[in-house]
Amino acid sequence: MAEKAILYDATKCTACRGCQVACKQWNDLPGELTTNRGTYENPPDLSANTWLKMRFTEIGDTPDNFRWLFARRACMHCTDAACVEVCPTNALYHHELGFVAYKRELCSGCGYCVEACPFDVPRSGGGGGGAVHGVRTMSKCIFCEDRITNGEEPACVKTCPTGALTYGDRSDLLAEGQARVASLKSTYPNAYLYGEKELNGLHVLYVLDDTPDVYGLPVNPQIPVAATVWQDVLQPIGWGLAGLAALGLGLNYVVARRKIKINSEEE
Amino acid sequence: METVERKPKSTPILHYIFGAPPAPGEDVVERYSRPVRILHWVNAVAWIVLFITGLIFFVPQFGGGAVGGWSGLFHRIAAVVMVGWAALYFVTSPRSALSGVREAFKWGRDDIGWMQAAPSYYMLGGEDTMPPQGHMNTGQKLWWLTVLGAGSLMILTGALMWFFKNIISSGAFMWSAFFHDVGFIALLTFALVHVYLSVFHPRMRGIFWSMWGGEISTKYAESHHKKWYDEVSKGEGS
Numbered sequence: 001m002a003e004k005a006i007l008y009d010a011t012k013c014t015a016c017r018g019c020q021v022a023c024k025q026w027n028d029l030p031g032e033l034t035t036n037r038g039t040y041e042n043p044p045d046l047s048a049n050t051w052l053k054m055r056f057t058e059i060g061d062t063p064d065n066f067r068w069l070f071a072r073r074a075c076m077h078c079t080d081a082a083c084v085e086v087c088p089t090n091a092l093y094h095h096e097l098g099f100v101a102y103k104r105e106l107c108s109g110c111g112y113c114v115e116a117c118p119f120d121v122p123r124s125g126g127g128g129g130g131a132v133h134g135v136r137t138m139s140k141c142i143f144c145e146d147r148i149t150n151g152e153e154p155a156c157v158k159t160c161p162t163g164a165l166t167y168g169d170r171s172d173l174l175a176e177g178q179a180r181v182a183s184l185k186s187t188y189p190n191a192y193l194y195g196e197k198e199l200n201g202l203h204v205l206y207v208l209d210d211t212p213d214v215y216g217l218p219v220n221p222q223i224p225v226a227a228t229v230w231q232d233v234l235q236p237i238g239w240g241l242a243g244l245a246a247l248g249l250g251l252n253y254v255v256a257r258r259k260i261k262i263n264s265e266e267e
Numbered sequence: 268m269e270t271v272e273r274k275p276k277s278t279p280i281l282h283y284i285f286g287a288p289p290a291p292g293e294d295v296v297e298r299y300s301r302p303v304r305i306l307h308w309v310n311a312v313a314w315i316v317l318f319i320t321g322l323i324f325f326v327p328q329f330g331g332g333a334v335g336g337w338s339g340l341f342h343r344i345a346a347v348v349m350v351g352w353a354a355l356y357f358v359t360s361p362r363s364a365l366s367g368v369r370e371a372f373k374w375g376r377d378d379i380g381w382m383q384a385a386p387s388y389y390m391l392g393g394e395d396t397m398p399p400q401g402h403m404n405t406g407q408k409l410w411w412l413t414v415l416g417a418g419s420l421m422i423l424t425g426a427l428m429w430f431f432k433n434i435i436s437s438g439a440f441m442w443s444a445f446f447h448d449v450g451f452i453a454l455l456t457f458a459l460v461h462v463y464l465s466v467f468h469p470r471m472r473g474i475f476w477s478m479w480g481g482e483i484s485t486k487y488a489e490s491h492h493k494k495w496y497d498e499v500s501k502g503e504g505s
Contacts, residue, residue, distance in 0.1 A: 012350055049412060066374060078379060086441075086444075088324045088325070088327065088330060089324075089327060089330025089331070089333055089334065090327040090330055092309070105334065106330060106334055107334070108324070108330070108333035108334055108336060108338070108339065109336050109339070110276070110324070110333070110430070110456065112441075112444065115437040115440040115441055116437070116441060120437075145330065153346065172460070224437070224441050226438065226441035226442045226444070226445050227441055229445065230441070230444060230445040230448060234445060234448055234449065234452070235325070235448070237452070238325075238451070238455075239453035241452055241456045242452070242455055242459065245456045245459045246459060249459060249460065249463045252390055252463075252468070253463075253468075255390055255391070256389060256390055256391075256392070256468065256469050256470070257469050259390070259391045259392040260392040260469040260470050
């Protein structure tokens with residue numbers, strides 16, 4: 001099946017935050033009580049109950065060079081996903097439509113994904129937590145799996161009034177994003193399509209009129225080295241060592257049982 | 268007269284599994300004091316709990332066992348019991364605890380001799396080249412060093428991931444998980460050897476009971492730990 005994606009065009013976004021509200025409504029996530037911090041950006045961060053929020057960035061200090069930038073902040077649904085790499089129970093996995101899905105009933109609440117994600121997206125604290133063991137399962141954007149597998153757009157896309165968010169086949173959106181960036185280049189020479197190559201392709205693409213770092217996005221996101229070495233090198237070595245030890249001991253038993261019995265009988 | 272009739276409290280099935288303890292009436296020497304034996308078995312039980320609750324985390328197919336967080340809770344309880352009991356032992360018997368730790372670092376010429384002789388000694392039954400050994404032989408010291416070293420690594424990295432999760436960086440957390448796994452592999456591999464040698468290996472068959480009752484036969488002590496046996500028998504003035 002063709003991989004799906006969301007295209008976010010920052011140049012069309014007015015930061016109305018309708019997508020934030022739609023996300024909470026569709027996914028039944030309660031609002032959070034926050035305090036006025038002197039910015040429209042609210043709530044201040046992602047949480048177990050906030051899977052999508054808009055980031056506001058202010059650049060420049062004179063009216064001439066001042067810019068107010070908006071960027072969508074939610075799961076990027078990476079092809080090379082650090083969270084899937086480190087998840088010990090396979091609760092996190094790649095859906096056949098490309099995005100990163102998860103089964104909450106398999107989540108052990110270990111929090112490895114929270115630490116491994118190069119975009120700082122997953123949050124512990126879902127599922128309420130047990131009375132005794134206090135485990136809190138992970139929460140993040142689920143790409144509105146329930147909607148898209150029934151032929152609907154994700155809730156955030158559905159509600160976007162300016163067309164900054166679109167949904168469709170990733171290959172189509174990639175072409176669309178590339179064309180949009182090309183047309184922006186004349187006015188914004190740094191215009192960039194984020195998510196085309198990052199981590200082997202994200203399933204949320206960003207049309208930016210400047211470099212990613214200006215928007216607070218990591219320029220070259222990577223799976224943490226520790227996670228890769230741990231999963232792809234150390235764990236196979238561990239299985240190999242334990243297997244060799246068991247094999248060696250079995251061999252020893254077979255040989256030594258005969259040899260050493262004979263010796264002691266000779267005594 | 269009655270002593271003739273006395274029979275050992277025989278538990279044949281256990282003897283079948285673990286080998287036979289010293290026969291009744293056989294000369295024995297004390298090898299492990301009661302506090303050391305209790306420390307060993309508390310540690311062993313906690314280790315098994317830690318191992319199982321850790322392994323289901325290692326293998327995605329067992330991952331279901333970690334759901335709900337109960338395995339994590341048991342993992343932490345076992346960790347507290349293990350570390351707590353060792354600390355308690357250290358506080359109540361500091362002198363024997365210190366000398367026990369020091370034993371891991373006493374290395375000499377006979378340890379090199381052990382390494383050269385070990386393959387033949389443990390595989391083929393060759394005895395001639397094995398130099399006399401102290402209270403712990405070289406292999407036991409290696410295991411003891413692994414327990415101390417990898418154990419410290421487990422405590423350090425485990426504490427970082429448990430208590431300091433919100434303070435340390437994501438990178439430090441990931442490396443803690445990595446080195447917790449390194450310690451796991453080292454301990455698991457060496458524990459396989461430890462259990463095999465103390466229960467199944469024909470040369471040490473029955474030695475399991477020394478960690479249960481605390482005693483080994485003088486015959487075994489002399490043939491396996493000559494240097495230690497000489498010290499002990501001299502001390503007894505026999």
